[in-house]
Amino acid sequence: METIRIALDWTPNTIHAGFFLAWHKGWYREAGLEIAFISPETDNYQLTPARRLSQRKVDFAIAPSESVISYNTSRRPAAITAVASILQRDTSAIVCLSNSGITRPAMLDGKTYASYNARYEDEIVRAMILNDGGTGAFNPVAISRLGIWDMLKKGEADATWVFMPWEGVEAQHNGIALNAFRMEDFGIPYGYTPLLLAHLSAIPLREAAYRSFLRITARAYTEAAAAPEETAAFLSERVGHPDFARKDFIRDSMRELAPAILNEQGRWGEMQPKVWGRFIDWLVERKLAVPRQPIESWHLFTNKLLGEHSGN
Incomplete structure (x- = not known):
């Protein structure tokens, strides 16, 4: 079994539904993957998810576009890239x-x-x-x-x-x-959030495992989008966090979330350069992001690990 470590951006919630669905249905294990979720509750956010990733303590981190841009344009850049957008629109x-x-x-x-x-x-x-x-x-x-x-x-x-x-x-x-x-x-062209981030240096070393993980995750989120109430009922019975014991709340949360999960083509995770570009241009115009070299949005994200498996 290969272990995949994921730093969550918040306490377990419905935005993480695809991960939890695949985990509790045994899909990751069937592919030879063991999943370790690291919640910020463990240290009360002493380390942000992106910081854990930059230090190579995890394989993936959940964070917004700002984290990718910030880490890639800081004085000591970290090679962090977005490999999937968990949601397709800002909620x-x-x-x-x-x-x-x-x-x-x-x-x-x-x-x-x-x-x-x-x-x-x-x-x-x-x-x-x-x-x-x-x-x-x-x-x-x-x-x-x-x-x-x-x-x-x-x-x-x-x-x-x-x-x-x-x-x-x-x-x-x-x-x-x-x-x-x-x-x-x-008038704020906000970027993708939340995103699934990976460390560029780790991708070539674990590409097969990462592709498998994303293929299964795409399948799970696609199922969650198609059947939010069934997904909510399933997770309420299996996710051990107290918030998931509130069945009506989880059901209504999944109903609200479902329309934002897939793009217009019914695919999960894919990112468009124009969405990244608009937000980056907005930040640069306001001198909020001033890179040491010109920012090119395609250096901050990749869809290549999603392959042909981001939809049905």
Whole structure:
């Protein structure tokens, strides 16, 4: 058996559905693969998924486009590349409690934003506020990443960034009304998120195992997209994390997530240069990403490991 180590981007949730589905159905084992999931709960996010990957502690890491761009354009670049996009469209949003009276991004001026302290994050939020007619003068507060959502729910922050199919659906189930502001609605060509990342130096050494892993994962996500309620019921019975014991929540989360899993051709994981290019150009235009050499988006991602197996 070959072991594949995956650093999750968050506590286990429905965005990881394909991995969990393939694992619990035994598909990885049938292919001679043993999967080890590393949750940020293990060290309360002391090491980010991308950092674990850059240090070669894992085979894959789940992270947003910003992580790939940041690591490849830093003073000490790390050879990290995206090998699949877990979702085909951005399902994230900046949210605030509806009872806060904040009904548009411009009203976040002077407000407290619970930040993950990620590179580019605060500037992206600032751009959203500016694009809505505000001044961009908000107050970012960085705390423990796993406590950010609770900070908003308790009213200790005015806004934060969440995935709507997870925290958004959770809010609905808890009777918490949210106002959500999506990037695309305010002129921000945000990139793929979340992504599955690999280390370039490891790909030639383990290419057969990585291709097999991605083939099985594509099959699982394709099944999850086609049958979200059945997938939710299956995972609720088998994933040992407390969140998955809430069957109605997992069902509604999968329903919300399913339309974002596959592209228009019904394929999972594939990335388009134009999506990368738009986001990179946007960052460079605002001097947020200033590379030591010209950025070429095709150096930051590859579809080659997906082969012909990213769909049915």
